Amino acid sequence: MTLRLHQLRALVGVVEHGGIRAASRHLHLSQAALTKSLRQLEEDAGVALIRRSPRGVVLTDAGQRLLARARLVTRQLDLADEExxxxxxxxxxxxxxxxxxxxxxxxxxxxxxxxxxxxxxxxxxxxxxxxxxxxxxxxxxxxxxxxxxxxxxxxxxxxxxxxxxELEQSIAVRAGHPVLINPTPAALAQLEWVLTGPRDGLKSAHLRAIFERAGVAPPQQIVYAETLTALAVMRHSDVAGIIPAPLLRLPECRGMVAVPPSALQVGTLxxxxxxxxxxxxxxxxxxxxxxxxxxxxxxxxx
The missing domain is CATH 3.40.190.10 (Periplasmic binding protein-like II)
Incomplete structure (x- = not known):
């Protein structure tokens, strides 16, 4: 099997630009030439790589595997050219x-x-x-x-x-939050918490471990959000979160305060x-x- 560079660029192009029409404009090719390159790629590979749907081009499992290699190959050649x-x-x-x-x-x-x-x-x-x-x-x-x-x-x-x-971290809430009156681990565990990034077991496991080390059952309600969204939620609601301590000095964290040190040890980042x-x-x-x-x-x- 012989894969050609222009075929790999065609595959990467249709995926990154969402379809043949947009990819052909970006690659400065006619739609017919781009379609031909994709067809030849599938013939050389001996397996179906793409499926066309009303929403554009969808990769098969084989296409997904080849895409990762194609991106690497084309990027490295681009880097060589740039070098x-x-x-x-x-x-x-x-x-x-x-x-x-x-x-x-x-x-x-x-x-x-x-x-x-x-x-x-x-x-x-x-x-x-x-x-x-x-x-x-x-x-x-x-x-x-x-x-x-x-x-x-x-x-x-x-x-x-x-x-x-390496950064010190703080538990943070909005200024005036009721929990600040008596911020015990048990009181903090009753709050809703926000964690940044996509939902995954590592982040929630880390939060559970913080409370378990203090001998308290962990929070039951957790929101997952992008960083700026998490900060906005913390500023304007009773949700708590863990953030790098220096962020509390920034305008993006105006109206937020660190919870006084308690039995909860959040560690460094x-x-x-x-x-x-x-x-x-x-x-x-x-x-x-x-x-x-x-x-x-x-x-x-x-």
């Missing part, structure tokens, strides 16, 4: 970075300013660095660099990772910088990584 272009002009290319919301809210402005002083023309894509989104994209090669919160679900040994910041071990970083990506590390160390300028 060669960079050798002639370091202001070309693109970097794709995912950042945990804490970095976005506290340090991104400074990091981006430093980066633009060195690389004013390099294209930058920024995404939210939730672990469940970062890991697949790093595997596919559609992400170059990520800073994530270590929550126990980082695959061991799969990526280069280094700790760049470690932020890690992730890259693929088998792909050398472009100079612009390496500089972005260094800026992130420097700002987390408190370096005032570059």
């Amino acid at each position: 060669l272009s960079h050798a002639a002009d370091e202001q070309q290319g693109q970097i794709r970075v995912a950042l945990t919301p804490y970095i976005t809210l506290t340090h991104l402005g400074q990091v981006f300013s430093w980066f633009r002083q060195r690389y004013p023309k390099v294209s930058v894509e920024l995404a939210e660095g939730l672990m469940s989104r970062v890991v697949p994209r790093l595997r596919e090669g559609t992400l170059d660099l990520a800073v994530v919160a270590e929550t126990g679900d980082l695959p061991v040994g799969e990526f280069n990772d280094r700790s760049i910041l 470690t932020l890690k910088l992730l890259t693929r071990p088998d792909v050398p970083l472009m100079p612009a990506t390496e500089y972005m990584a260094q800026c992130l590390e420097d700002v987390c160390k408190g370096q005032p300028s570059r």
